[in-house]
Amino acid sequence: MSMFSIFSIxxxxxxxxxTWLDAISNNIANVNTIRRTSETAYQQExxxxxxxxxxxxxxxxxxQIDHVSYGNPNGILAYDPSxxxxxxxxxxxxxxxxxxxxxxxxxxxxxxxxANLAVVQRATDAYQAALQLGKI
Numbered sequence: 126m127s128m129f130s131i132f133s134i135x136x137x138x139x140x141x142x143x144t145w146l147d148a149i150s151n152n153i154a155n156v157n158t159i160r161r162t163s164e165t166a167y168q169q170e171x172x173x174x175x176x177x178x179x180x181x182x183x184x185x186x187x188x189q190i191d192h193v194s195y196g197n198p199n200g201i202l203a204y205d206p207s208x209x210x211x212x213x214x215x216x217x218x219x220x221x222x223x224x225x226x227x228x229x230x231x232x233x234x235x236x237x238x239x240a241n242l243a244v245v246q247r248a249t250d251a252y253q254a255a256l257q258l259g260k261i
Contacts, residue, residue: 130186131248137177137187138241144190145172145234149227156222159203162212166200167220197221 148170155167171194177186199218206215 132245134185134187135241135244135248137189139238139245141172141174141188141190142234142238142241146231146238148172148193149231149234152222152227153224153231155220156224156227157219159205159208159210159217159219160200161210162202162216162218164218165198166218167222168198169196169220169222170194171196 152169158167160166173191173194174188175191177189200221201219202216203219204215205211205217208217211217
């Protein structure tokens with residue numbers, strides 16, 4: 126494995142976790158989004174990722190986002206007759222998002238992002254140390 130493949134592999138991890146953080150942020154921001162019952166609810170975004178094969182020396186080459194999976198468009202019907210978006214029966218549509226689950230995923234995505242950045246930093250430090258050895 127060359128030094129530069131480390132940057133490439135860790136870079137795919139950074140990109141994946143940044144995109145995951147964006148999706149989770151959208152989900153958390155829209156946890157209280159309400160709509161009319163005639164409309165679809167905000168749909169939770171979940172990333173589906175897979176490893177990239179065919180890397181150097183027969184090892185993986187990082188990760189990629191295959192697609193985004195969306196939650197239930199029906200959401201949850203809630204009774205709120207005082208809401209201006211309520212239908213004639215007093216119902217509104219809320220997203221089916223579990224805030225606790227999203228907060229747990231947010232912590233995992235943040236840690237993954239930090240870990241991949243740490244790999245990039247360690248590889249940079251090692252590369253700089255190798256260059257300094259050549260100057261001696």
